[in-house]
Amino acid sequence: MSSSRGKPHVAPFVGPPWYAAAAWLALALLAQSTVVHAVAIRGVVPSLVLVVVVWYAIRVDAFRAAVFGLAAGLCEDVLSSATGGAWTIATTATAVLAGSLSRGFFADSIPLVTTIVAIATLVRALIFWSVMALEGYPRGLAAMHFHEALLQALLNVATMFVAMIAVRRLDLRT
Amino acid sequence: MRAENERLREENARLHQLAVEYAAQTSVRPVVDLYGGVEASVIGFPPENDSRSITIDKGANAGIARDDGVVAPGGAVGRIASVGPLSSTVLLLTDYTSRIPAVVRRGRWWGIARGNLTSVRVEYVPEDAPMRVGDVIVTGEGRSFHAGVPIGTVVSIERGDATLYQTAVVKPAVDLGALDRVVVVKR
Numbered sequence A: 001m002s003s004s005r006g007k008p009h010v011a012p013f014v015g016p017p018w019y020a021a022a023a024w025l026a027l028a029l030l031a032q033s034t035v036v037h038a039v040a041i042r043g044v045v046p047s048l049v050l051v052v053v054v055w056y057a058i059r060v061d062a063f064r065a066a067v068f069g070l071a072a073g074l075c076e077d078v079l080s081s082a083t084g085g086a087w088t089i090a091t092t093a094t095a096v097l098a099g100s101l102s103r104g105f106f107a108d109s110i111p112l113v114t115t116i117v118a119i120a121t122l123v124r125a126l127i128f129w130s131v132m133a134l135e136g137y138p139r140g141l142a143a144m145h146f147h148e149a150l151l152q153a154l155l156n157v158a159t160m161f162v163a164m165i166a167v168r169r170l171d172l173r174t
Numbered sequence B: 001m002r003a004e005n006e007r008l009r010e011e012n013a014r015l016h017q018l019a020v021e022y023a024a025q026t027s028v029r030p031v032v033d034l035y036g037g038v039e040a041s042v043i044g045f046p047p048e049n050d051s052r053s054i055t056i057d058k059g060a061n062a063g064i065a066r067d068d069g070v071v072a073p074g075g076a077v078g079r080i081a082s083v084g085p086l087s088s089t090v091l092l093l094t095d096y097t098s099r100i101p102a103v104v105r106r107g108r109w110w111g112i113a114r115g116n117l118t119s120v121r122v123e124y125v126p127e128d129a130p131m132r133v134g135d136v137i138v139t140g141e142g143r144s145f146h147a148g149v150p151i152g153t154v155v156s157i158e159r160g161d162a163t164l165y166q167t168a169v170v171k172p173a174v175d176l177g178a179l180d181r182v183v184v185v186k187r
Helices: A018-032 A048-057 A062-079 A086-101 A110-134 A142-173 B002-027 B029-035
Strands: B038-044 B053-056 B069-072 B075-083 B088-092 B099-104 B109-115 B120-126 B136-139 B150-159 B165-172 B181-185
Touching: A018 A048, A018 A062, A048 A062, A048 A086, A048 A110, A048 A142, A062 A086, A086 A110, A110 A142, B053 B075, B099 B120, B099 B150, B109 B136, B120 B150
Parallel strands: B075 B150
Antiparallel strands: B038 B053, B038 B181, B053 B088, B069 B075, B069 B181, B075 B088, B099 B109, B099 B136, B109 B120, B120 B165, B136 B150, B150 B165
16 A cells, blocks of 8 residues: 555556467468458558557557557568568557557547547558658659558458457357 | 269369369460460568569579569569569569560550559650550560560550650559469560
């Protein structure tokens, strides 16, 4: 009792266990680099990786969110051909942002979580293409990248919505 | 009777799968005969499709080198951007950083084929070249390809008032979103 005097009470972030999150991330990366390409719309694919990162980041503290985002971004950079660390920077920053946005909200609120996914998609695309431009990627496609980011935000929101509905259904059965 | 029916259904599915695999393998055979080169299967894509590229299952161990051309039954696909021992990355024609010399087959007018994410743009075609929608664009002699490999068909032409050049928007000859097997050709 005396040891906690003077300190504000902060509920601990329990969140999903790291190995479950790592397993979901591995599955998302595998699907992302193989089968998800088959459902591309105008060359845009949903980002299962970002959906998993947001799902985890809104349930844990900022440090764990950043570490998870860092790991996810590193894996994407390894799997991409010439991004030079842009995914690492963009995904880490987005994970921290998603974690910060979700403070004080319920992580199972569909409207809030899908809104966070949409914002996270746009922010991540902005950071990614800014870093790519600094690394020398040819400029002049900002409008096209913006349209792609909007479409990807829509796809990511749909993916998160379906995933959350599926989880609720499973919870009801058990 | 039901067991027999089930067995026949399974056998039918197996034969159908074999037929699909055979078709996929034989479809690149004429390309290998025509251009020579190394057959390869597509095994991966960039996770977020940020670059228009694919990963194939052949690398330096199979004699593949950077800037080798990559073709499929319909025509040009792209060029090798990076090589590992067992796999390689192919930069597709539609990637924004892709540039290859191109020629309008009907009149031998030269240009540069540049990727535009969803299409290919052939730029720097002389303004006085009577290029038309429907013209076929092929590769010119370059670092990755010999001349004459189809790139695609002109779907629209952009002509400015105060420029010496015109630009053709080209639909690629190969469906780059549905690649399965390709052939890497040595220049």
